[in-house]
Amino acid sequence: MKTWYVEDAGGGCQAFGEVVVLVCEETGEIYSARVPVTWSNKMSWEELVCQLMQELMEQAGATKADQFLVCSGNIFHTYHKWLTEKGYHWQTHKMDGLAHDAAEGAFHNMVVEAGFPEHIKLIERDYRSYYSDIERWVAADPERKKLYWKDREVRKKPSLPRYVLKSTLSKARSCHGCHKPIPPFSPAVELKYRQDGRKFRFFFHPQCSPVQPLKSNLLQQEVNWQGERLAGIVVVCPEEVPCTLCGNPLEVGKKAFYAYHENKLICGHLECFEL
Ligand SMILES: [Zn+2]
Ligand SMILES: [Zn+2]
Structure with missing residues (x-):
């Protein structure tokens, strides 16, 4: 069992996307991902972050036996819900130590990669001066501004999709x-x-x-069919049709099995199939 810390950085800066990190203090493992400056409108900011976190957890081999201490910020709201829905052990946490440093470090690396002077660093948590230096540097060049200015609109989009x-x-x-x-x-x-x-x-x-x-909301089910396993779904029967196996009608409103075999729809009473 490991304890993972989840933290973000760069949210307060008007330039560059945020970074998120997944950190284990005991082992010193650090996994990080970058939120883009902007993206197409299909996903909300929180959903995008939730997806990045799932990818980091996969890379890290994190499991349900592990514990997650997560920053309480808005950026992680969908991720909080997802952790709960999936049954992970987690709680919000005021971050300091390695997770905080890792997040700040990952943000700094991203900014330096873009050409920002390496020696201008966050000092004693004076975010305001650090972020203004970055913002000024980005805004000074129109091409740079196009690439690195944060899209606030796409981030405001409600988590509705x-x-x-x-x-x-x-x-x-x-x-x-x-x-x-x-x-x-x-x-x-x-x-x-x-x-x-x-x-x-x-x-x-x-x-x-x-x-x-x-x-x-999908119940998937495999059955034995002509000597192979056939994957299908179990849904509430919407219209009366005969069962492929016994020939008796499937009752509307009752759960039934549906699958395709060689492009032909097979449907039947669940109890008529060998599961
Ligand atoms: Zn398609
Ligand atoms: Zn049947």
């Missing part, structure tokens, strides 16, 4: 990613959000979704 793993049920949908059809009764990622009073809803093949959904 919601990606949920579910199924297409009895309707075929068109994938918003590859524009090819998603057949009925297939796993699909649904994106729903509201913008300027309008509602938007899109579907993606799971492999075409720009985001790994944080939520799943």
